[in-house]
Amino acid sequence: MSKLNRRKFIRDAAMASAGFFIVPRHVLGRGYVAPSDKLNIAGIGVGGKGTSDLWEFAKSPNVNIVALCDVDDRQAKQSRKNFPNAPYYKDFRVMLEKEKGTIDAVSVSTPDHTHFVATMAAMQMGKHVYVQKPLTHSVYEARMLTEAARKYKVVTQMGNQGASGDGVRKMQEWYNAGIIGNAHTIYVWTNRPVWPQGMGKPKKTAPVPAELDWDLWLGPAPWEDYKDGYVPFNWRGYWSFGTGALGDMGCHLIDPAFKTVGLLYPSEVECSTAAVYEQMWTPSSYPDSCPLASSITLRFPSKDGKSKIELHWMDGGIRPDRPDELLPDEPMGDEDGSGGVIIEGTKGKMMCGTYGSNPRLLPLSRMKSVNVKQTLKRVPEGHYLQWVNACIAGYGKNELSSSFDYAGPLTESILMGNLALRSWQLKNASGKFAGRKTLLWDAKNMKITNFDEANQFVKREYRNGWNL
Template sequence: MSQKLKSKSKGSRRKFLRNASLAAAGYFIVPRHVLGKGFVAPSDKLNIAGIGAGGKGESDLTSFAKSPNVNIVALVDVDDRQAVKSKQNFPKAKYYKDFREMLAKEKNNIDACSISTPDHTHAVATLAAMQLGKHVYTQKPLTHDIYEARILAQAAKKYKVVTQMGNQGGSGDGVRRMKEIYDAGLIGDIVEAQAWTNRPIWPQGIAKPTGNFPIPAELDWNLWLGTAPQENFNPAYLPFNWRGWWNYGTGALGDMACHIMDPIYRILPIDYPSSAECSIANQYAAGMNQPANYIDSCPVASIIHLEYPRKDKKGTLKVSWYDGGLLPKRPDELLPEEEFGNWDGGVLFIGTKGKLLADCYGAKPRLLPLSKNDSAKAVKETIKRVPDENHYLQWVNACMLGYGKGETSSNFEYAGPFTESILMGNLAIRSALYQDPSVSGWGKNSFTGRKKLLWDAKNMKITNFEPANQFVKRQYRDGWSLSL
């Protein structure tokens, strides 16, 4: 086949995937009635590469593969040990350790990428795929830093690809039902929202690990570090506990807020907060009677308060976050034996006429007191539901239709500002942990926790405490960059 015909063939397939879904297309390269009921022609498939093949990446790929319209054609993981199950599940998929190599070699064979790496690599892997015109599904939180979230939201518009952040509750019936109840006026105008989680369930608020350890043969430690500063390998970070370290993870807030706060951000007229403040709890240093603010590790527990100017110009909304076992005050309308959220957490809307409570993912929305829920039954269903609440299949179908033709619950135009909003809480935490080099002694990193940070969202800048701005945008290690 000539090079011209090869190029034409590849272009035709991409055009098909861009302009038609299996459900809506008027034709198929091989008619279904010839192949048999339920059979999907290979040319109709969405070819997905998994960047991060272990842990959550493994379960994401398994979820995508449940669709008959999906081929998993490539796998990427810096640690062979983590990729074992995915390689077994998808034996025909080509395997790589470096996502950049995979994208270079497979760019004509893949249509989309699922990104499920540690948080610090989300943005660079996602943008690299988008710049090649690949649709992307990126696990929550969308990014590690506020700046990265802003870049990916802009990239979604520039490169015109289908995007989805992996906060599965965003496709759930619960958050849609919460909005219907709110729109029906049953709790009046919301003046405050509270959210909480039991996380962290990994080590946080501890000193940086030390010691000399050999790098496992299966692990490319340099690639695992990616954008993060150079440091020696330590098994304390892998495969899961990286979440509690600022260089790699985003702590309890980054792990769970995209699930739990989604109803707040999806329902209320807000985008960027105007201020953030926090209080934190860290472990006590050995042999000392004062808390040690370990600056490398996320805190044991935190409370964060965000203020949002309403987009409808009707004042401000207060949003509070609690983690590490801390909880807001139990509503008076809730009986002693009634559950306040669930094990993973919950969200509470406080309105001028009543309160609305839901579990993690916006599940089981209910009015308080629970005796009022008979009135909610009369509220009509007005918002379109996602079939089977399937966040994964929704993205697959949107990819098959093409940019601007399908719908995703957490596209980056939504998920980018949402993630920025969440990461403002971490900006407050890290500012509270900031060690002022001009002050000595135990007090040097305690006073900053009493500051209320004022945020200029347009310019992505804290206006009243300059040291906080170093946490808006990380300095990547040499060899890594993020540019549109």
């Protein structure tokens, strides 16, 4: 074969090979997705909520689940069964390095205390990220992820699925149309926690289960010996790992109000807690644990800068007063009353359940007379597929319901409530509780300006080996 013919052969073979990957869909047939159009997703934390997250992504014909990571083989069992061809790792850092040429995007569904380190590591490698709520464990981490998403130009979404629902958008349309006037007071409540809180950490050391890598599970948290009572669920009630009832449900419940009214960063926060040993309004004597119940007030500057909007959060069975506009047989919030949102304005009130479900004007009779035109685009594909499509389209191309530009400030506001709770639990040298005051927040500099002891909860220290 001549040199010229040999070159032509190599060129034609290369073109044919390349054409296999970029052949148009209409040639391949209806319903077929070219390999180059698929999003390769890796899961970090693939048990519990991570199991269902990956399953939701896998429903899309545009997705490959290409790698799995979990520190507990017991928790990972179902996902490994669902995706038997995906290599399995225990350390996400090892997975990201070994699979960096394969992975396009990462889904993070670990306990709260590991969200930041896993997400930031993926973003620094240019991977798109979907992160379960709350976005982070601390206020500082939320700000850092928000800024990193812009820096690395990756597509982001927090896992508060209700943010893509029709209910939230209908409430926004009502509010934008002036149906309830200007909002001034918001009530949000949940029946959480449904795990132990308001008690000390477990004291009895236990053998580490063979399937669990305890050192990796702790991740950036301070070292402590393994104890029964943390894994796989009850870590939520301890400040070292979880963010309590507020962190668990705040992103689902506060989101409708945050979006509807257009909130950003609070300027003030204060709280009260219920202690398990007294069942009354006193600070908890267990500073390592989230309180049994809490009542938190966040104040946000209004858009005109002339007034403040108060958001009242309640958990552990505490609920706001029933609106006068509700009839005795009409449910408040969710059908069973376990959670909900009420927004009070200068011309009326609106209400919804958890995830922005079943939005209603109060009194309910107003629903018959109000007809507001749809102005906001709906998300029929759902929260998961919205992110998948945005990843495939590329950074900045598609609208997202809870990108870090939105989810970051929302998470910061929610974690400000936890900062107040932890400040409330502090004791000063005289033995008096030091947190009985309104904390003033300088959002730009991420600093409490009138109680310096509270600033220790803005940012946490990481265990050696976990700093990014």
